[in-house]
Amino acid sequence: MTFDYDLFVIGGGSGGVRAARVAAAEGAKVALAEDRRLGGTCVIRGCVPKKLMVFASGYRETFEDARIYGWDVTDGSFDWARFSTRLNAELDRLEGVYRELLEASDVEIFALRARLAAPHTITLSDSTTKTAKHILIATGGHPIRPDIAGAELGIVSDDIFHMPELPKHLLIVGGGYIACEFACIMNGLGVEVTQFYRGAQILRGFDDEARSLVGEMMQEKGIHLHLDTNIVSIAPATHTASGTDTATNAVAGALTGAPVDEIMPAQKPDARKGGPVRVKATNGTEAVYNAVLFATGRTPDTRNLGLEEVGVPIGRRGEIIVDDYSQTALPSIYAIGDVTNRVQLTPVAIREGMAFVDTVFKGNPTRVDHEMIPSAVFTRPELGTIGMTEEQAREQEPVEIYCTSFRPMQTAFAGRPDRVLMKLVVSKQRRTVLGCHIVAPEAGEMIQLAGIAVKLGATKEQFDQTVAVHPTMSEELVTLKTPMRGA
Helix, strand or coil, X not given: CCCCEEEEXXXXXXXHHHHHHHHHHCCCXXXXXXXXXXXXXXXXXXXXXXXXXXXXXXXXXXXXXXHHCCCCCCXXXXXXXXXXXXXXXXXXXXXXXXXXXXXXXXXXXXXXXXXXXXXXXXXXXXCCEEEEEEEEECCCEEECCCCCECHHHCECXXXXXXXXXXXXXXXXXXXXXXXXXXXXXXXXXXXXXXXXXXXXXXXXXXXXHHHHHHHHHHHHCCCEEEECCCEEEEXXXXXXXXXXXXXXXXXXXXXXXXXXXXXXXXXXXXXXXXXXXXXXXXXXCEEEECEEEECCCEEECCXXXXXXXXXXXXXXXXXXXXXXXXXXXXXXXXXXXXXXXXXXXXXXXXXXXXXXXXXXXXXXXXXXXXXXXXXXXXXXXXXXXXXXXXXHHHHHCCEEEEEEEECCHHHHHCCCCCCEEEEEEEECCCCEEEEXXXXXXXXHHHHHHHHHHHHCCCEHHHHHXXXXXXXXXXXXXXXXXXXXXXX
């Protein structure tokens, strides 16, 4: 059978673009369909714009500290319009780079939604049909709203980069890394932030000691963090002639300490702006916010792909089920990245795309190693982690815990109460470092380097044999001599 293409990629994010380019470099005829913007979640709606916002949010403390360090600095105000204009220009530039890379690789681009029609057939949203020997699905994921009354009045992480102005008072619902990162970002930009999380501690799945310190530092910086708390309902705020909400005037601001007149300007609720809205919480309180951000999870984007019709199995969370080589139950169809719900990280999607090309176009069956993947949470301070948490390791074998928490030199000099954490989880018998957890400024940079040693199976004694770089925070990783606790 003759096909239009050797490979048709559905999805123009980092994983799909990399697979398309590398396959084309191997001589394959490749096409790619993306109905939104090239670059996907990471470049357009996630990692990149978020990290630029992280940078922007840190300058307020930098200016404050600069005066203590002897600089004559005058306080200014943050200009969201100026920043967002520059941010959008940068995202446009990056999207252009992705397009140029695909075009230079002779990948045909369709700015259309693609849907499976048969194991080798794709139907585009303009009703045209294409055939391919291999089809790769790399559509990523999308944020979800909770199933509560009025959830449509809130915004999700995709929306936050497009707000026409910053809200004065923002409620964030969720306790994962997206919720915590945006709580810190908005707090740093001068927004009054309240955060609800239904669990007992934020950042579920991360090391308990590390996430507890992150939570403490977030509250120290002025974020109103309410654990074991969730939304009961969210509704438009009702205005009186004075501009207040009569139903909530007595209790509004109870969670933020802000007057209701300040919280709620005279404006109608807007889905993109998010507010003003009245929120009832499970702890019995009721308050009004300019906006509510739902950071309550992401789900694989398998909507309207025709997967069920052609017989591609889908898991209970909507993920495409694949084997170790990213192949579905239909031999011609593969899937990589967040749509498979294996490890939702951009570098993992890229690796899966490369492994797919090795397997299918280079004749070298390649599996991606999903173990010991370093990651970072860009809160303030950041959390960097690789390997097992203390809790996970204790369930596996006897361990020793080497840990220290202290005030770093830079912020201690400025009189800040900030604390950092350096922690190693070590196998008592084998002496291998099973996990490394860092809570500190630039923890993401540190964990990338520490992750190499942990991935290679370094022992605690090999860490000890490494001479410290002094004076640094990270030197503690190689100077921890006595375990704090054992099995």
